[in-house]
Amino acid sequence: MSAQQYPDDLYYTKDHEWARLEDRDGQKLATIGVTRFAVDQLGDVTQVDLPKEGETVKQADVFGSVESVKAVSDLFAPLSGKIVKVNSPLSDSPEYVNEDPYDEGWMIQIAVGEAKELDGLLDAAAYQAFLREQGE
């Protein structure tokens, strides 16, 4: 698998979500989506259900779901925090998740509440090692 499938600048979870961290005006923001591996498992995404701006999510809790023709999969939050932005174009164009999971296919952006939660996440190398362990 190429590095591009799992960009180095992201954090990953064993539930196959990613988080991209940035600092804006002293506030730590995390953009969240699902990994290439998750997308390949799902097949063509037909619907993305996301929470609303202003709601809070908790690490490892379900914050939404993605549907393909034959399956519904829960989305688990990699980090806790308050939602500051939702990728609303996904409601009309769920195919962005398949086409570009790390950019146009992002799902929510949160203001990170607990920076120490980052310690529990995987880097790209560890995530890929995890995938290999799982026999994928």
Added chain:
Amino acid sequence: MAVDLRPSDRFVDRHVGPDAREEAEMLHALGVANLDALCAETVPADIRLAGALDLPPPVGESEVLAELRALAGRNQVWKSFLGMGYSDCFTPPVIQRNILENPGWYTAYTAYQAEISQGRLEALLNFQTMVADLTGLPIANASLLDEATAAAEAMHMLHGLAPATADADRGGIFLVDQACHPQTIEVVKTRARPLGIAVRESDPASADFAALKAFGVLLQYPATDGAIPDFRAVCARAHEAGTLVAMATDLLALTVLTPPGEIGADIAVGSAQRFGVPLGYGGPHAAFFATRAEWTRKLPGRLIGVSEDAHGNRALRMALQTREQHIRREKATSNICTAQVLLAVMSGMYAVYHGPRGLKAIAERTGGLAAVLARGLERLGVRVRHQSFFDTVRVDGSSAEIAGWMKAAAARQMNLRRLSNEALTIALDETTTAADVERLWELFGPNDQARTAISVDRLAGEVSLPWGTAARTSGYLAHPIFNTHHSETEMLRYMRRLESRDLSLTSSMIPLGSCTMKLNATAEMMPVTWPEWGGLHPFAPPAQAEGYQAIFRDLERMLCAITGFTAASLQPNAGSQGEYAGLLAIRAFHESRGQGHRDVCLIPSSAHGTNPASAVMAGYRVVVVACDDGGNVDLADLAAKAAEHRERLAALMVTYPSTHGVFEAGIKKITALVHEQGGQVYMDGANLNAQVGLCRPGDMGADVCHINLHKTFCIPHGGGGPGMGPICVAPHLAPFLPRHAFLPPAMGSAEQSPSSPDAIAGPVSAAPWGSASILLISWAYIRLMGAEGLTRATKIAILNANYIAHRLDAHYPVVYRGEKGRVAHECIVDVRPLKKLAGVEVDDVAKRLMDYGFHAPTMSFPIPGTLMIEPTESESKGELDRLCDALIAIREEVAEIESGAAPRAGNLLKNAPHTAAALLAAEWPHPYPRDRAAYPLPFVRAAKFWPPVGRLNNVLGDRKLFCTCPPMEDYT
């Protein structure tokens, strides 16, 4: 030599496919001496039934028809003016014979394999379009079970839409218009109770929505007593208070009345029965459900959508299946699976045949006669309550007058509805004649002089249509489909054209695991359309339905003998409703012992998705039990979870033989373990057909089981319903079977009381005996087979499945077997390895089977990427061999891909199914010859079924949802 004097119309050998020679050949192939030896290797000894089932001896086909004729003669079809959502109508004979009585329509399966189901998918799209147009709400599903359960589904959906309240334990308040049909109110109450929803009956005109803060309200339009309330203000006030509005309504009325969508309703529900479907003493009929576009994903039930095939042509499919229980399980919007497809098809065709003008003419004639009736009654000095109505006239009077009129009606064999001691209603319908109206006047005007002053003809010139300002101004059914097929010739050909696009049991076996697509014998089906069975209103007094009552008593006794239980309810209208009713019985049992806190329901991971969905509806928390490597319930995990939840354990739901197609040896241990911890055992009867005559749920320690009559007992699948799901219970659960508390209105009890307040288990269906008319099919089957015949059917079903497992194992490994290497009545074969070897997925195998003329087995249930094959006893060895030959030939096609002889893309499987149009195209870009695509084996050439469309584009269909008839230029 003695002569054989047995009659020639013995049935068992007609129902069972293999003859003695084929049976011997299959036994030989399996290396067993006889059927009993095979069963001894298959069914655990500790559950084997010692004796024979206690059933009456079998009769032949002519005799069973004679018996049913005699019983039919004990039903009295009085003229019904009862209404309440059930109105008599004319079933157009062309529809009766070519759909209701036609195995090309009634033996088809649910349209999961869309490419070979385009005919009924189009018919269902017509139904959805009809409902959407008439209700004025853009998204309609492809039917629900009955009006009352549709109303309950509406409550459930609105409950889900309501914003979460701070007090999460409270289920909220649901208002119900007291002018709803009483059976609807009762079913809604049953459904509300386990969810913690408080149902409040009220008069919506005066309800204080702002104070009540209900999440929803159910209105009846027109009201059960015939009135047409102006609901615009009610809807506006409800919405202001954040209360959403569901409206139960009547499709025929909506051809002339302002539709719910224009009044402000958020949901419309009702029954499509009066569009050409016989009353049948309660059913089967198709209910409908329509709502706003933004709630499409919350819609319960099946939804047909428009997409394209691989060639870019219009093609239909079942859309948004991710809403449904088979995918979403305990998070599903509803537990509904089987609906009423055959009846929805009929109602849609009724609209196609009559068209918008024809339907409106029927409505205006019915309403016009009602206006004449009302005017005449007024001339006779009778008090007519409402000035604005559609087809139902309410008469008020003293209790003595009402009693007298009811008595006079009974003397003339007319059923009126006693609304209360001081009121009755008279509901007219398509079949009402001018003579009927004059006979009705006779009840009220014994004075000949007054009566001779009025006549239907004379008053018809004086009255106007009785709905006044409620008249509809918007158009409907403008689509050409509803404006073309009005002659019988055109109609016949349209239905035949659609039929030819569908694969049914008339073409080849449908080897669906768990769905039991066995023979639906003609003799079993014939009585369903006899008028003595079809013409009875569900609330006609039982004394008029002696034939039906005899069938019910017999069938209950038969089903109890077969399951080893002591009491039965024939009310649940589908397997899913049986599950629900069974769980409610368990719940009520626990409550009766002060154990109402028990709310944990254990469900093995292999269970059908309906199980967890039903458990949630019954107010239970689902705890999943693991399966071991052999596919059996993991006893250690079960013991651990039962112990962990011992204080709260309510029930285990278990399917037997398991959904993995195996008679689990540990079943008695499983039931004992659950009982030890205070739980009850619910046995899912989906696979009961493998038990009949060999073992019984009651003997294994189950407390209740449901029976899918459309699987084990021959009710046809109808392309996705009707079904019936009666339940049988052990004695301690008998008091908690679903009731149908309100007395039939014409019975003349002092006060019509819709419910006894202490009813623990209310009704789960609108009608007391569910879809009563199709119970005849199961009764006839059991009567024709007898104990020995039924047992033989079970054994042959096991033989057929083991023969298929034997033939296919070398090509597609069989995933699970019992302790002695045998499968039960079905087997799971593995297709998963083909993905790595050749890039072939289970879908590709399924679609390629269509080119061979077969419907695919069950795909990806219970194990993703596998096929589950159930041959049933009705298929001959010849047919089984054809299916096996086809699957083996497909495996060889895959081998060519593996070896590189065929490409991984654009091969025979990936391009399947091949349509005639694709094969005849001038350009043929594929690396294999056309005739190999179309005629892969010699037998295919002899009777080719042509898939009408190529591979469906499922993704497009779900991303760009479109659920009504598309523009005409898309029709090919």
